Amino acid sequence: MSSFKVRDLVQIKESLSQLLNSRLSVKTSYRIVKFSKRVIKELDDVEKARIEYINANGVKNAKGEMEVPPEKVAEFREQMDEVLDEVVDIPVMKVNVGELEGSALTVGDIANLDFLIQEGEETNGAHA
Numbered sequence: 001m002s003s004f005k006v007r008d009l010v011q012i013k014e015s016l017s018q019l020l021n022s023r024l025s026v027k028t029s030y031r032i033v034k035f036s037k038r039v040i041k042e043l044d045d046v047e048k049a050r051i052e053y054i055n056a057n058g059v060k061n062a063k064g065e066m067e068v069p070p071e072k073v074a075e076f077r078e079q080m081d082e083v084l085d086e087v088v089d090i091p092v093m094k095v096n097v098g099e100l101e102g103s104a105l106t107v108g109d110i111a112n113l114d115f116l117i118q119e120g121e122e123t124n125g126a127h128a
Contacts, residue, residue, distance in 0.1 A: 002115065004088055013039070014109075016113065057072050
């Protein structure tokens with residue numbers, strides 16, 4: 001198990017998406033999909049909390065959409081920061097850097113996903 005702040009999961013979301021769209025071995029794809037499902041679940045829960053807050057405390061704007069009124073923006077940000085600072089445990093099965101050869105990852109993506117990448121020949125299912 002590895003521990004992540006929710007805000008860190010938000011940061012890696014795009015890089016993880018890029019990795020999910022890469023052609024990788026079945027074993028590596030399996031590992032990435034397992035991890036990404038947990039990340040997506042956590043981010044969905046954050047979005048649900050955000051929407052619940054807006055629906056409970058928001059007002060309709062001219063377009064009929066709910067929004068946080070100016071007098072509640074500071075409270076909203078504070079509450080969202082509390083959610084984003086929550087720590088969640090997610091199992092990580094590292095992938096060998098050589099397995100990422102065919103991916104379209106940028107240097108920034110690799111930096112974001114560094115905790116998933118292991119140098120060397122075999123990753124043998126090791127958890128970080």
